Amino acid sequence: MVDxxxxxxxxxxxGAFTxxxxxxxxxxxxxxxxQLKGTKAAAQALGISQRTVERYVVGKLKRPRRELRERIEREVKKRWQPQVRAKARKKAATTGGLVVSTRARFGFTAAPGTTDDARIRDITQALPPAYADQLFTAREQGATERQLQQIxxxxxxxxxxRANNTRAHGLGVEFTDVERIDIEL
Known part of the structure; x- marks a missing residue:
C-alpha cells in the first residue's frame, strides 16, 4: 500500500514528540x-461499545484485534502532545519549511505545443515554509489526498x-502515480 x-x-x-x-x-x-472526557465518547470515537472500553480500562481485555488496535493507536497519536505538535507545525510553517522525498511520475507542459512525457523520478527537495503552511492548513481543513498532492x-x-523561479518560467508539472512519499520537518 502506498503511503x-x-x-x-x-x-x-x-517525530517531534518528546x-x-x-x-x-x-x-x-x-x-x-x-482526553475525550468519558467512556461513552471514547467508545463513539472508536466505533465500539462503552462496555468494551470499560473492560480495556480495568484490564479485563488486553489484546484488541488488529483493526481495533490500529484505530486506538491512530486516535491516541492524533491527540498526543498537541502543544509539541503545534510548535513543530508552526516552526515548519514560519521558518523551517519541510523536506519532501518522493518517487513518483512527473510530467510537464511548457510553451504551447511542447511537452515532456511523464516518467518516474526520485526527488528529495526542501520546500519553503509557505508550502509547509499550505500543506498543514489543508490537512487540518480536511483536504483530499489529490489536493495535498497538488500543493x-x-x-x-x-x-x-524551476529552481525557485529562476528558469523554466511557465512550466506546469504533473505529479501522479506516487510510489513513495516521506516528509521531514
Missing amino acids: SLGDSLDRALE RPAPKSAQAQMKYLVK AADGLAQMYF
Missing part, C-alpha cells in the same frame, strides 16, 4: 477516556524544476 501525503505529514509531526505515546491497550484506552506538486515545480 498518503496526509499520513506522511502526520508522521513528520509525530515522550512516547502509551503502548499497552489499557494505557491507550485510559488516555482516550481522559506538493506546486512546491516541487517551483523549487526543483
Whole structure:
C-alpha cells in the first residue's frame, strides 16, 4: 500500500514528540477516556461499545484485534502532545519549511505545443515554509489526498524544476502515480 501525503505529514509531526505515546491497550484506552472526557465518547470515537472500553480500562481485555488496535493507536497519536505538535507545525510553517522525498511520475507542459512525457523520478527537495503552511492548513481543513498532492506538486515545480523561479518560467508539472512519499520537518 502506498503511503498518503496526509499520513506522511502526520508522521513528520509525530517525530517531534518528546515522550512516547502509551503502548499497552489499557494505557491507550485510559488516555482516550481522559482526553475525550468519558467512556461513552471514547467508545463513539472508536466505533465500539462503552462496555468494551470499560473492560480495556480495568484490564479485563488486553489484546484488541488488529483493526481495533490500529484505530486506538491512530486516535491516541492524533491527540498526543498537541502543544509539541503545534510548535513543530508552526516552526515548519514560519521558518523551517519541510523536506519532501518522493518517487513518483512527473510530467510537464511548457510553451504551447511542447511537452515532456511523464516518467518516474526520485526527488528529495526542501520546500519553503509557505508550502509547509499550505500543506498543514489543508490537512487540518480536511483536504483530499489529490489536493495535498497538488500543493506538493506546486512546491516541487517551483523549487526543483524551476529552481525557485529562476528558469523554466511557465512550466506546469504533473505529479501522479506516487510510489513513495516521506516528509521531514
